Amino acid sequence: MTDKKLLITQTALRLFINKGIHAVGINEIIKTADVAKKTLYHHFATKEQLIIATLDYRDMLFITWMQAHMESKETAHQSITALFHALDDWFNGRAEQLGEFHGCFFINASAEYKQADCPINQRCRAHKQKVREIVASFAKQITADKRQIDFIADSICILKEGAITSALVQHDLSAGVKAIPLVEMLINSVYQNKKGNT
Amino acid sequence: MTDKKLLITQTALRLFINKGIHAVGINEIIKTADVAKKTLYHHFATKEQLIIATLDYRDMLFITWMQAHMESKETAHQSITALFHALDDWFNGRAEQLGEFHGCFFINASAEYKQADCPINQRCRAHKQKVREIVASFAKQITADKRQIDFIADSICILKEGAITSALVQHDLSAGVKAIPLVEMLINSVYQNKKGNT
DNA sequence: CCCAAAGTAGACAAGTCAGTCTACCACTAT
DNA sequence: ATAGTGGTAGACTGACTTGTCTACTTTGGG
Incomplete structure:
Protein backbone atom coordinates (compact mmCIF):
# COMPACT_ATOMS: atom_id res chain seq x y z
CA MET A 1 0.00 0.00 0.00
CA THR A 2 1.59 3.25 -1.19
CA ASP A 3 1.32 6.42 0.85
CA LYS A 4 -1.10 7.95 -1.65
CA LYS A 5 -3.27 4.85 -1.84
CA LEU A 6 -3.56 4.81 1.94
CA LEU A 7 -4.27 8.55 2.01
CA ILE A 8 -7.05 8.15 -0.54
CA THR A 9 -8.54 5.21 1.35
CA GLN A 10 -8.49 7.06 4.68
CA THR A 11 -9.91 10.24 3.17
CA ALA A 12 -12.69 8.38 1.35
CA LEU A 13 -13.53 6.44 4.52
CA ARG A 14 -13.82 9.60 6.58
CA LEU A 15 -16.05 11.28 4.00
CA PHE A 16 -18.22 8.17 3.55
CA ILE A 17 -18.66 7.87 7.32
CA ASN A 18 -19.51 11.56 7.73
CA LYS A 19 -21.87 11.97 4.76
CA GLY A 20 -22.84 8.54 3.47
CA ILE A 21 -21.45 6.75 0.42
CA HIS A 22 -23.79 7.91 -2.34
CA ALA A 23 -23.54 11.47 -1.06
CA VAL A 24 -19.78 11.66 -1.67
CA GLY A 25 -18.43 11.95 -5.22
CA ILE A 26 -15.00 11.12 -6.62
CA ASN A 27 -14.27 14.82 -7.14
CA GLU A 28 -14.87 15.58 -3.47
CA ILE A 29 -12.57 12.74 -2.43
CA ILE A 30 -9.65 13.84 -4.64
CA LYS A 31 -10.12 17.47 -3.62
CA THR A 32 -10.13 16.59 0.10
CA ALA A 33 -7.19 14.20 -0.20
CA ASP A 34 -5.43 16.72 -2.46
CA VAL A 35 -4.48 14.16 -5.11
CA ALA A 36 -5.01 14.05 -8.87
CA LYS A 37 -7.94 12.13 -10.30
CA LYS A 38 -5.51 10.01 -12.29
CA THR A 39 -3.81 8.96 -9.05
CA LEU A 40 -7.08 7.72 -7.62
CA TYR A 41 -7.92 5.79 -10.77
CA HIS A 42 -4.37 4.44 -10.87
CA HIS A 43 -4.99 2.67 -7.57
CA PHE A 44 -8.72 1.93 -7.83
CA ALA A 45 -10.39 0.83 -11.07
CA THR A 46 -13.84 2.10 -10.06
CA LYS A 47 -15.60 3.86 -7.22
CA GLU A 48 -16.92 0.48 -6.10
CA GLN A 49 -13.36 -0.81 -5.70
CA LEU A 50 -12.56 2.22 -3.56
CA ILE A 51 -15.65 1.61 -1.43
CA MET B 1 -54.55 13.71 -0.51
CA THR B 2 -55.42 13.24 -4.18
CA ASP B 3 -55.22 9.82 -5.79
CA LYS B 4 -52.13 10.83 -7.75
CA LYS B 5 -50.38 12.30 -4.74
CA LEU B 6 -50.96 9.07 -2.83
CA LEU B 7 -49.82 7.01 -5.79
CA ILE B 8 -46.60 9.01 -6.08
CA THR B 9 -45.96 8.72 -2.33
CA GLN B 10 -46.53 4.96 -2.31
CA THR B 11 -44.42 4.41 -5.41
CA ALA B 12 -41.56 6.54 -4.10
CA LEU B 13 -41.71 4.76 -0.74
CA ARG B 14 -41.50 1.34 -2.36
CA LEU B 15 -38.55 2.37 -4.53
CA PHE B 16 -36.75 4.08 -1.63
CA ILE B 17 -37.20 0.98 0.54
CA ASN B 18 -36.01 -1.39 -2.19
CA LYS B 19 -33.02 0.61 -3.43
CA GLY B 20 -32.21 3.36 -0.93
CA ILE B 21 -33.10 7.04 -1.21
CA HIS B 22 -30.07 8.47 -3.01
CA ALA B 23 -30.13 5.58 -5.45
CA VAL B 24 -33.62 6.49 -6.74
CA GLY B 25 -34.11 9.53 -9.01
CA ILE B 26 -37.20 11.58 -9.74
CA ASN B 27 -37.31 10.22 -13.28
CA GLU B 28 -37.46 6.65 -12.05
CA ILE B 29 -40.27 7.52 -9.65
CA ILE B 30 -42.47 9.20 -12.28
CA LYS B 31 -41.79 6.41 -14.77
CA THR B 32 -42.72 3.71 -12.23
CA ALA B 33 -45.80 5.59 -11.01
CA ASP B 34 -46.68 6.44 -14.64
CA VAL B 35 -47.29 10.11 -13.94
CA ALA B 36 -45.97 13.31 -15.54
CA LYS B 37 -43.06 15.14 -13.95
CA LYS B 38 -45.22 18.22 -13.62
CA THR B 39 -47.73 16.24 -11.56
CA LEU B 40 -45.04 15.22 -9.09
CA TYR B 41 -43.74 18.78 -8.79
CA HIS B 42 -47.32 20.04 -8.48
CA HIS B 43 -47.70 18.05 -5.26
CA PHE B 44 -44.12 18.17 -3.93
CA ALA B 45 -41.92 21.24 -4.20
CA THR B 46 -38.66 19.29 -4.01
CA LYS B 47 -37.38 15.74 -3.76
CA GLU B 48 -36.80 16.37 -0.05
CA GLN B 49 -40.50 17.17 0.43
CA LEU B 50 -41.36 13.90 -1.28
CA ILE B 51 -38.93 12.00 0.96
C1' DC C 1 -71.96 26.08 -18.00
C1' DC C 2 -67.58 27.42 -16.74
C1' DC C 3 -63.50 28.08 -14.36
C1' DA C 4 -59.92 26.42 -11.60
C1' DA C 5 -57.41 22.66 -10.33
C1' DA C 6 -55.16 18.61 -11.72
C1' DG C 7 -53.56 16.16 -15.21
C1' DT C 8 -50.59 14.97 -19.84
C1' DA C 9 -45.80 14.70 -22.68
C1' DG C 10 -41.61 16.04 -23.05
C1' DA C 11 -38.06 19.66 -24.17
C1' DC C 12 -34.86 22.17 -21.66
C1' DA C 13 -31.35 24.35 -18.28
C1' DA C 14 -27.68 23.95 -15.24
C1' DG C 15 -25.24 21.20 -12.67
C1' DT C 16 -22.94 16.77 -11.13
C1' DC C 17 -21.64 12.08 -11.81
C1' DA C 18 -17.95 8.44 -12.95
C1' DG C 19 -14.39 7.68 -15.70
C1' DT C 20 -10.83 8.73 -19.73
C1' DC C 21 -7.15 11.01 -21.55
C1' DT C 22 -3.18 14.13 -22.80
C1' DA C 23 1.00 16.00 -21.55
C1' DC C 24 4.19 16.49 -18.38
C1' DC C 25 7.34 15.69 -14.03
C1' DA C 26 10.08 13.01 -10.36
C1' DC C 27 12.15 9.12 -8.74
C1' DT C 28 14.48 4.66 -8.72
C1' DA C 29 16.37 0.18 -9.99
C1' DT C 30 18.62 -2.28 -13.43
C1' DA D 1 21.14 6.14 -19.27
C1' DT D 2 16.83 4.59 -19.57
C1' DA D 3 12.60 2.23 -18.68
C1' DG D 4 9.03 1.80 -15.51
C1' DT D 5 6.27 3.42 -11.85
C1' DG D 6 3.77 6.85 -9.54
C1' DG D 7 2.69 11.30 -9.49
C1' DT D 8 0.62 16.26 -11.24
C1' DA D 9 -3.38 19.45 -13.40
C1' DG D 10 -7.25 19.64 -15.57
C1' DA D 11 -9.96 19.28 -19.96
C1' DC D 12 -13.30 16.32 -21.71
C1' DT D 13 -17.26 12.77 -22.59
C1' DG D 14 -21.63 11.02 -22.01
C1' DA D 15 -24.86 9.97 -18.99
C1' DC D 16 -27.61 11.27 -15.28
C1' DT D 17 -29.36 14.74 -11.66
C1' DT D 18 -33.13 18.01 -9.97
C1' DG D 19 -36.15 21.20 -11.27
C1' DT D 20 -38.61 24.55 -14.82
C1' DC D 21 -41.45 25.45 -18.49
C1' DT D 22 -44.67 25.45 -22.56
C1' DA D 23 -48.72 24.00 -24.55
C1' DC D 24 -52.44 21.30 -24.16
C1' DT D 25 -56.35 18.13 -22.04
C1' DT D 26 -59.36 16.35 -18.49
C1' DT D 27 -62.39 16.72 -14.75
C1' DG D 28 -65.41 18.09 -11.04
C1' DG D 29 -67.97 21.46 -8.08
C1' DG D 30 -70.48 25.95 -7.59
Whole structure:
Protein backbone atom coordinates (compact mmCIF):
# COMPACT_ATOMS: atom_id res chain seq x y z
CA MET A 1 0.00 0.00 0.00
CA THR A 2 1.59 3.25 -1.19
CA ASP A 3 1.32 6.42 0.85
CA LYS A 4 -1.10 7.95 -1.65
CA LYS A 5 -3.27 4.85 -1.84
CA LEU A 6 -3.56 4.81 1.94
CA LEU A 7 -4.27 8.55 2.01
CA ILE A 8 -7.05 8.15 -0.54
CA THR A 9 -8.54 5.21 1.35
CA GLN A 10 -8.49 7.06 4.68
CA THR A 11 -9.91 10.24 3.17
CA ALA A 12 -12.69 8.38 1.35
CA LEU A 13 -13.53 6.44 4.52
CA ARG A 14 -13.82 9.60 6.58
CA LEU A 15 -16.05 11.28 4.00
CA PHE A 16 -18.22 8.17 3.55
CA ILE A 17 -18.66 7.87 7.32
CA ASN A 18 -19.51 11.56 7.73
CA LYS A 19 -21.87 11.97 4.76
CA GLY A 20 -22.84 8.54 3.47
CA ILE A 21 -21.45 6.75 0.42
CA HIS A 22 -23.79 7.91 -2.34
CA ALA A 23 -23.54 11.47 -1.06
CA VAL A 24 -19.78 11.66 -1.67
CA GLY A 25 -18.43 11.95 -5.22
CA ILE A 26 -15.00 11.12 -6.62
CA ASN A 27 -14.27 14.82 -7.14
CA GLU A 28 -14.87 15.58 -3.47
CA ILE A 29 -12.57 12.74 -2.43
CA ILE A 30 -9.65 13.84 -4.64
CA LYS A 31 -10.12 17.47 -3.62
CA THR A 32 -10.13 16.59 0.10
CA ALA A 33 -7.19 14.20 -0.20
CA ASP A 34 -5.43 16.72 -2.46
CA VAL A 35 -4.48 14.16 -5.11
CA ALA A 36 -5.01 14.05 -8.87
CA LYS A 37 -7.94 12.13 -10.30
CA LYS A 38 -5.51 10.01 -12.29
CA THR A 39 -3.81 8.96 -9.05
CA LEU A 40 -7.08 7.72 -7.62
CA TYR A 41 -7.92 5.79 -10.77
CA HIS A 42 -4.37 4.44 -10.87
CA HIS A 43 -4.99 2.67 -7.57
CA PHE A 44 -8.72 1.93 -7.83
CA ALA A 45 -10.39 0.83 -11.07
CA THR A 46 -13.84 2.10 -10.06
CA LYS A 47 -15.60 3.86 -7.22
CA GLU A 48 -16.92 0.48 -6.10
CA GLN A 49 -13.36 -0.81 -5.70
CA LEU A 50 -12.56 2.22 -3.56
CA ILE A 51 -15.65 1.61 -1.43
CA ILE A 52 -14.55 -2.00 -0.92
CA ALA A 53 -11.07 -0.80 0.09
CA THR A 54 -12.61 1.55 2.69
CA LEU A 55 -14.75 -1.32 4.01
CA ASP A 56 -11.68 -3.56 4.35
CA TYR A 57 -9.74 -0.77 6.04
CA ARG A 58 -12.56 -0.02 8.47
CA ASP A 59 -12.98 -3.72 9.19
CA MET A 60 -9.31 -3.91 10.16
CA LEU A 61 -9.60 -0.80 12.36
CA PHE A 62 -12.80 -1.91 14.08
CA ILE A 63 -11.78 -5.51 14.76
CA THR A 64 -8.42 -4.34 16.16
CA TRP A 65 -10.17 -1.80 18.38
CA MET A 66 -12.75 -4.31 19.56
CA GLN A 67 -10.17 -6.99 20.38
CA ALA A 68 -7.97 -4.49 22.20
CA HIS A 69 -10.87 -3.63 24.49
CA MET A 70 -11.97 -7.22 25.13
CA GLU A 71 -8.66 -9.02 25.61
CA SER A 72 -6.62 -9.34 28.82
CA LYS A 73 -9.63 -9.28 31.13
CA GLU A 74 -9.81 -11.65 34.06
CA THR A 75 -12.97 -13.38 32.86
CA ALA A 76 -14.85 -13.80 29.56
CA HIS A 77 -17.80 -12.22 31.33
CA GLN A 78 -15.73 -9.06 31.88
CA SER A 79 -14.55 -9.10 28.27
CA ILE A 80 -18.11 -9.08 27.01
CA THR A 81 -19.15 -6.32 29.40
CA ALA A 82 -16.06 -4.36 28.32
CA LEU A 83 -17.36 -4.39 24.74
CA PHE A 84 -20.34 -2.28 25.81
CA HIS A 85 -18.20 0.12 27.80
CA ALA A 86 -16.09 0.45 24.65
CA LEU A 87 -19.24 1.22 22.66
CA ASP A 88 -20.04 3.90 25.23
CA ASP A 89 -16.60 5.40 24.64
CA TRP A 90 -17.17 5.34 20.88
CA PHE A 91 -20.62 6.96 21.03
CA ASN A 92 -19.27 9.74 23.22
CA GLY A 93 -16.19 10.53 21.16
CA ARG A 94 -13.64 8.76 23.32
CA ALA A 95 -12.53 6.20 20.70
CA GLU A 96 -9.67 7.82 18.82
CA GLN A 97 -9.08 4.88 16.52
CA LEU A 98 -12.68 4.98 15.26
CA GLY A 99 -13.11 8.73 15.03
CA GLU A 100 -16.32 10.68 15.55
CA PHE A 101 -19.45 8.51 15.87
CA HIS A 102 -21.74 8.45 12.84
CA GLY A 103 -23.18 4.96 13.26
CA CYS A 104 -21.63 1.70 12.13
CA PHE A 105 -20.11 2.05 8.66
CA PHE A 106 -21.18 -1.48 7.76
CA ILE A 107 -24.79 -1.03 8.82
CA ASN A 108 -24.93 2.25 6.91
CA ALA A 109 -23.33 0.72 3.83
CA SER A 110 -25.82 -2.16 3.96
CA ALA A 111 -28.62 0.38 4.09
CA GLU A 112 -27.32 1.95 0.87
CA TYR A 113 -26.38 -1.28 -0.93
CA LYS A 114 -29.04 -3.88 -0.21
CA GLN A 115 -28.61 -6.40 -3.00
CA ALA A 116 -27.35 -9.63 -1.41
CA ASP A 117 -25.11 -10.40 -4.41
CA CYS A 118 -23.43 -6.99 -4.29
CA PRO A 119 -19.78 -7.19 -3.09
CA ILE A 120 -20.31 -4.21 -0.78
CA ASN A 121 -23.21 -5.94 0.96
CA GLN A 122 -21.18 -9.13 1.24
CA ARG A 123 -18.28 -7.35 2.97
CA CYS A 124 -20.71 -5.89 5.52
CA ARG A 125 -22.12 -9.32 6.21
CA ALA A 126 -18.61 -10.79 6.51
CA HIS A 127 -17.60 -8.07 8.99
CA LYS A 128 -20.57 -8.83 11.23
CA GLN A 129 -19.72 -12.52 11.02
CA LYS A 130 -16.18 -11.74 12.22
CA VAL A 131 -17.57 -9.77 15.15
CA ARG A 132 -19.89 -12.63 16.02
CA GLU A 133 -16.99 -15.09 15.98
CA ILE A 134 -14.98 -12.95 18.39
CA VAL A 135 -17.94 -12.82 20.77
CA ALA A 136 -18.39 -16.59 20.38
CA SER A 137 -14.72 -17.17 21.26
CA PHE A 138 -15.34 -15.52 24.63
CA ALA A 139 -18.66 -17.33 25.05
CA LYS A 140 -16.76 -20.61 24.75
CA GLN A 141 -14.91 -19.71 27.93
CA ILE A 142 -18.23 -19.41 29.73
CA THR A 143 -19.95 -22.60 28.60
CA ALA A 144 -19.20 -25.69 26.53
CA ASP A 145 -22.83 -26.06 25.41
CA LYS A 146 -22.88 -25.13 21.74
CA ARG A 147 -26.45 -23.93 21.86
CA GLN A 148 -25.59 -21.66 24.77
CA ILE A 149 -22.55 -20.33 22.89
CA ASP A 150 -24.78 -19.50 19.92
CA PHE A 151 -27.33 -17.99 22.26
CA ILE A 152 -24.71 -15.69 23.80
CA ALA A 153 -23.20 -14.73 20.44
CA ASP A 154 -26.56 -14.00 18.79
CA SER A 155 -27.83 -12.08 21.83
CA ILE A 156 -24.69 -9.97 22.21
CA CYS A 157 -24.72 -9.14 18.50
CA ILE A 158 -28.37 -8.07 18.68
CA LEU A 159 -27.62 -5.90 21.73
CA LYS A 160 -24.55 -4.40 20.07
CA GLU A 161 -26.39 -3.56 16.81
CA GLY A 162 -29.32 -2.24 18.81
CA ALA A 163 -27.13 0.04 20.89
CA ILE A 164 -25.34 1.38 17.79
CA THR A 165 -28.61 1.96 15.96
CA SER A 166 -30.28 3.64 18.93
CA ALA A 167 -27.26 5.88 19.35
CA LEU A 168 -27.44 6.86 15.68
CA VAL A 169 -31.18 7.26 15.06
CA GLN A 170 -32.47 8.33 18.48
CA HIS A 171 -29.24 10.19 19.27
CA ASP A 172 -29.20 8.21 22.51
CA LEU A 173 -25.51 8.33 23.36
CA SER A 174 -26.04 6.27 26.52
CA ALA A 175 -27.40 3.27 24.58
CA GLY A 176 -24.13 1.40 25.17
CA VAL A 177 -24.40 1.45 28.96
CA LYS A 178 -28.17 0.90 28.78
CA ALA A 179 -27.50 -2.47 27.18
CA ILE A 180 -25.25 -3.63 30.02
CA PRO A 181 -28.02 -4.78 32.43
CA LEU A 182 -29.34 -7.04 29.65
CA VAL A 183 -25.83 -8.39 29.09
CA GLU A 184 -25.58 -9.19 32.80
CA MET A 185 -28.94 -10.98 32.77
CA LEU A 186 -27.86 -12.97 29.76
CA ILE A 187 -24.54 -14.13 31.17
CA ASN A 188 -26.09 -14.88 34.57
CA SER A 189 -28.79 -16.98 32.94
CA VAL A 190 -26.13 -19.05 31.21
CA TYR A 191 -24.33 -19.59 34.54
CA GLN A 192 -27.66 -20.53 36.17
CA ASN A 193 -28.30 -22.98 33.37
CA LYS A 194 -24.87 -24.60 33.99
CA LYS A 195 -25.64 -25.01 37.69
CA GLY A 196 -28.96 -26.61 36.89
CA ASN A 197 -27.32 -29.12 34.54
CA THR A 198 -24.59 -30.32 36.92
CA MET B 1 -54.55 13.71 -0.51
CA THR B 2 -55.42 13.24 -4.18
CA ASP B 3 -55.22 9.82 -5.79
CA LYS B 4 -52.13 10.83 -7.75
CA LYS B 5 -50.38 12.30 -4.74
CA LEU B 6 -50.96 9.07 -2.83
CA LEU B 7 -49.82 7.01 -5.79
CA ILE B 8 -46.60 9.01 -6.08
CA THR B 9 -45.96 8.72 -2.33
CA GLN B 10 -46.53 4.96 -2.31
CA THR B 11 -44.42 4.41 -5.41
CA ALA B 12 -41.56 6.54 -4.10
CA LEU B 13 -41.71 4.76 -0.74
CA ARG B 14 -41.50 1.34 -2.36
CA LEU B 15 -38.55 2.37 -4.53
CA PHE B 16 -36.75 4.08 -1.63
CA ILE B 17 -37.20 0.98 0.54
CA ASN B 18 -36.01 -1.39 -2.19
CA LYS B 19 -33.02 0.61 -3.43
CA GLY B 20 -32.21 3.36 -0.93
CA ILE B 21 -33.10 7.04 -1.21
CA HIS B 22 -30.07 8.47 -3.01
CA ALA B 23 -30.13 5.58 -5.45
CA VAL B 24 -33.62 6.49 -6.74
CA GLY B 25 -34.11 9.53 -9.01
CA ILE B 26 -37.20 11.58 -9.74
CA ASN B 27 -37.31 10.22 -13.28
CA GLU B 28 -37.46 6.65 -12.05
CA ILE B 29 -40.27 7.52 -9.65
CA ILE B 30 -42.47 9.20 -12.28
CA LYS B 31 -41.79 6.41 -14.77
CA THR B 32 -42.72 3.71 -12.23
CA ALA B 33 -45.80 5.59 -11.01
CA ASP B 34 -46.68 6.44 -14.64
CA VAL B 35 -47.29 10.11 -13.94
CA ALA B 36 -45.97 13.31 -15.54
CA LYS B 37 -43.06 15.14 -13.95
CA LYS B 38 -45.22 18.22 -13.62
CA THR B 39 -47.73 16.24 -11.56
CA LEU B 40 -45.04 15.22 -9.09
CA TYR B 41 -43.74 18.78 -8.79
CA HIS B 42 -47.32 20.04 -8.48
CA HIS B 43 -47.70 18.05 -5.26
CA PHE B 44 -44.12 18.17 -3.93
CA ALA B 45 -41.92 21.24 -4.20
CA THR B 46 -38.66 19.29 -4.01
CA LYS B 47 -37.38 15.74 -3.76
CA GLU B 48 -36.80 16.37 -0.05
CA GLN B 49 -40.50 17.17 0.43
CA LEU B 50 -41.36 13.90 -1.28
CA ILE B 51 -38.93 12.00 0.96
CA ILE B 52 -40.57 13.58 4.01
CA ALA B 53 -44.00 12.57 2.71
CA THR B 54 -42.82 8.96 2.32
CA LEU B 55 -41.40 9.03 5.87
CA ASP B 56 -44.73 10.30 7.23
CA TYR B 57 -46.64 7.70 5.25
CA ARG B 58 -44.35 4.88 6.43
CA ASP B 59 -44.59 6.15 10.00
CA MET B 60 -48.38 5.88 9.81
CA LEU B 61 -48.21 2.38 8.29
CA PHE B 62 -45.65 1.08 10.78
CA ILE B 63 -47.25 2.50 13.92
CA THR B 64 -50.66 1.14 12.86
CA TRP B 65 -49.14 -2.28 12.17
CA MET B 66 -47.24 -2.31 15.45
CA GLN B 67 -50.26 -1.28 17.53
CA ALA B 68 -52.47 -3.83 15.79
CA HIS B 69 -50.08 -6.59 16.82
CA MET B 70 -49.64 -5.42 20.41
CA GLU B 71 -53.17 -4.47 21.42
CA SER B 72 -55.90 -6.76 22.76
CA LYS B 73 -53.50 -9.11 24.51
CA GLU B 74 -54.31 -10.39 27.96
CA THR B 75 -51.22 -8.89 29.58
CA ALA B 76 -48.71 -6.15 28.78
CA HIS B 77 -46.05 -8.84 28.94
CA GLN B 78 -47.77 -10.66 26.09
CA SER B 79 -48.10 -7.44 24.10
CA ILE B 80 -44.37 -6.86 24.28
CA THR B 81 -43.56 -10.42 23.33
CA ALA B 82 -46.04 -10.13 20.47
CA LEU B 83 -43.97 -7.26 19.05
CA PHE B 84 -41.08 -9.63 18.44
CA HIS B 85 -43.29 -12.28 16.89
CA ALA B 86 -44.55 -9.52 14.63
CA LEU B 87 -40.95 -8.63 13.73
CA ASP B 88 -40.42 -12.29 12.87
CA ASP B 89 -43.43 -12.13 10.54
CA TRP B 90 -42.02 -8.98 8.92
CA PHE B 91 -38.52 -10.40 8.38
CA ASN B 92 -39.96 -13.51 6.79
CA GLY B 93 -42.37 -11.78 4.43
CA ARG B 94 -45.56 -12.35 6.40
CA ALA B 95 -46.37 -8.65 7.06
CA GLU B 96 -48.50 -7.56 4.13
CA GLN B 97 -48.91 -3.99 5.37
CA LEU B 98 -45.13 -3.45 5.48
CA GLY B 99 -44.18 -5.27 2.29
CA GLU B 100 -40.95 -7.12 1.63
CA PHE B 101 -38.29 -6.68 4.32
CA HIS B 102 -35.39 -4.37 3.43
CA GLY B 103 -34.55 -3.12 6.91
CA CYS B 104 -36.20 -0.27 8.77
CA PHE B 105 -36.84 2.67 6.46
CA PHE B 106 -36.05 5.12 9.26
CA ILE B 107 -32.74 3.52 10.19
CA ASN B 108 -31.77 3.42 6.52
CA ALA B 109 -32.82 7.03 5.97
CA SER B 110 -30.80 8.09 9.04
CA ALA B 111 -27.80 6.30 7.57
CA GLU B 112 -28.13 8.39 4.39
CA TYR B 113 -29.05 11.70 6.05
CA LYS B 114 -26.99 12.10 9.21
CA GLN B 115 -27.10 15.81 9.90
CA ALA B 116 -29.07 16.32 13.11
CA ASP B 117 -30.65 19.54 11.81
CA CYS B 118 -31.89 17.87 8.60
CA PRO B 119 -35.70 17.43 8.55
CA ILE B 120 -35.33 13.87 7.25
CA ASN B 121 -33.13 12.92 10.20
CA GLN B 122 -35.56 14.59 12.59
CA ARG B 123 -38.52 12.58 11.25
CA CYS B 124 -36.57 9.37 11.81
CA ARG B 125 -35.81 10.36 15.35
CA ALA B 126 -39.45 11.32 15.94
CA HIS B 127 -40.64 7.97 14.62
CA LYS B 128 -38.37 6.06 17.02
CA GLN B 129 -39.64 8.27 19.85
CA LYS B 130 -43.22 7.30 18.96
CA VAL B 131 -42.29 3.62 19.01
CA ARG B 132 -40.62 4.07 22.39
CA GLU B 133 -43.74 5.73 23.79
CA ILE B 134 -45.94 2.86 22.69
CA VAL B 135 -43.60 0.40 24.40
CA ALA B 136 -43.57 2.61 27.49
CA SER B 137 -47.39 2.65 27.58
CA PHE B 138 -47.33 -1.14 27.95
CA ALA B 139 -44.46 -0.99 30.43
CA LYS B 140 -46.66 1.22 32.63
CA GLN B 141 -49.05 -1.70 32.99
CA ILE B 142 -46.20 -3.81 34.34
CA THR B 143 -44.71 -1.41 36.88
CA ALA B 144 -45.37 2.01 38.33
CA ASP B 145 -41.67 2.70 38.93
CA LYS B 146 -40.66 5.32 36.39
CA ARG B 147 -37.06 4.14 36.24
CA GLN B 148 -38.25 0.61 35.53
CA ILE B 149 -40.60 1.89 32.83
CA ASP B 150 -37.68 3.70 31.19
CA PHE B 151 -35.55 0.59 31.61
CA ILE B 152 -38.12 -1.56 29.81
CA ALA B 153 -38.70 0.98 27.04
CA ASP B 154 -34.99 1.56 26.39
CA SER B 155 -34.20 -2.16 26.51
CA ILE B 156 -37.04 -3.17 24.21
CA CYS B 157 -36.07 -0.46 21.72
CA ILE B 158 -32.44 -1.65 21.73
CA LEU B 159 -33.58 -5.25 21.19
CA LYS B 160 -35.97 -4.21 18.43
CA GLU B 161 -33.36 -2.14 16.56
CA GLY B 162 -30.80 -4.89 17.08
CA ALA B 163 -33.09 -7.55 15.66
CA ILE B 164 -33.95 -5.39 12.62
CA THR B 165 -30.29 -4.56 11.99
CA SER B 166 -29.14 -8.16 12.38
CA ALA B 167 -31.86 -9.29 10.00
CA LEU B 168 -30.73 -6.70 7.44
CA VAL B 169 -26.93 -6.88 7.65
CA GLN B 170 -26.32 -10.48 8.68
CA HIS B 171 -29.39 -11.70 6.75
CA ASP B 172 -30.42 -13.41 9.99
CA LEU B 173 -34.16 -13.71 9.46
CA SER B 174 -34.63 -15.39 12.84
CA ALA B 175 -33.25 -12.37 14.77
CA GLY B 176 -36.80 -11.48 15.88
CA VAL B 177 -37.39 -14.75 17.71
CA LYS B 178 -33.78 -14.79 18.96
CA ALA B 179 -34.49 -11.62 20.91
CA ILE B 180 -37.46 -13.13 22.74
CA PRO B 181 -35.48 -14.93 25.51
CA LEU B 182 -33.87 -11.58 26.37
CA VAL B 183 -37.31 -9.95 26.44
CA GLU B 184 -38.50 -12.64 28.84
CA MET B 185 -35.49 -12.13 31.12
CA LEU B 186 -36.09 -8.40 31.09
CA ILE B 187 -39.76 -8.57 32.01
CA ASN B 188 -39.16 -11.26 34.64
CA SER B 189 -36.45 -9.15 36.25
CA VAL B 190 -38.90 -6.26 36.58
CA TYR B 191 -41.45 -8.56 38.21
CA GLN B 192 -38.73 -9.89 40.55
CA ASN B 193 -37.80 -6.32 41.43
CA LYS B 194 -41.44 -5.57 42.30
CA LYS B 195 -41.60 -8.58 44.61
CA GLY B 196 -38.42 -7.50 46.35
CA ASN B 197 -39.79 -3.99 46.93
CA THR B 198 -43.15 -5.00 48.42
C1' DC C 1 -71.96 26.08 -18.00
C1' DC C 2 -67.58 27.42 -16.74
C1' DC C 3 -63.50 28.08 -14.36
C1' DA C 4 -59.92 26.42 -11.60
C1' DA C 5 -57.41 22.66 -10.33
C1' DA C 6 -55.16 18.61 -11.72
C1' DG C 7 -53.56 16.16 -15.21
C1' DT C 8 -50.59 14.97 -19.84
C1' DA C 9 -45.80 14.70 -22.68
C1' DG C 10 -41.61 16.04 -23.05
C1' DA C 11 -38.06 19.66 -24.17
C1' DC C 12 -34.86 22.17 -21.66
C1' DA C 13 -31.35 24.35 -18.28
C1' DA C 14 -27.68 23.95 -15.24
C1' DG C 15 -25.24 21.20 -12.67
C1' DT C 16 -22.94 16.77 -11.13
C1' DC C 17 -21.64 12.08 -11.81
C1' DA C 18 -17.95 8.44 -12.95
C1' DG C 19 -14.39 7.68 -15.70
C1' DT C 20 -10.83 8.73 -19.73
C1' DC C 21 -7.15 11.01 -21.55
C1' DT C 22 -3.18 14.13 -22.80
C1' DA C 23 1.00 16.00 -21.55
C1' DC C 24 4.19 16.49 -18.38
C1' DC C 25 7.34 15.69 -14.03
C1' DA C 26 10.08 13.01 -10.36
C1' DC C 27 12.15 9.12 -8.74
C1' DT C 28 14.48 4.66 -8.72
C1' DA C 29 16.37 0.18 -9.99
C1' DT C 30 18.62 -2.28 -13.43
C1' DA D 1 21.14 6.14 -19.27
C1' DT D 2 16.83 4.59 -19.57
C1' DA D 3 12.60 2.23 -18.68
C1' DG D 4 9.03 1.80 -15.51
C1' DT D 5 6.27 3.42 -11.85
C1' DG D 6 3.77 6.85 -9.54
C1' DG D 7 2.69 11.30 -9.49
C1' DT D 8 0.62 16.26 -11.24
C1' DA D 9 -3.38 19.45 -13.40
C1' DG D 10 -7.25 19.64 -15.57
C1' DA D 11 -9.96 19.28 -19.96
C1' DC D 12 -13.30 16.32 -21.71
C1' DT D 13 -17.26 12.77 -22.59
C1' DG D 14 -21.63 11.02 -22.01
C1' DA D 15 -24.86 9.97 -18.99
C1' DC D 16 -27.61 11.27 -15.28
C1' DT D 17 -29.36 14.74 -11.66
C1' DT D 18 -33.13 18.01 -9.97
C1' DG D 19 -36.15 21.20 -11.27
C1' DT D 20 -38.61 24.55 -14.82
C1' DC D 21 -41.45 25.45 -18.49
C1' DT D 22 -44.67 25.45 -22.56
C1' DA D 23 -48.72 24.00 -24.55
C1' DC D 24 -52.44 21.30 -24.16
C1' DT D 25 -56.35 18.13 -22.04
C1' DT D 26 -59.36 16.35 -18.49
C1' DT D 27 -62.39 16.72 -14.75
C1' DG D 28 -65.41 18.09 -11.04
C1' DG D 29 -67.97 21.46 -8.08
C1' DG D 30 -70.48 25.95 -7.59
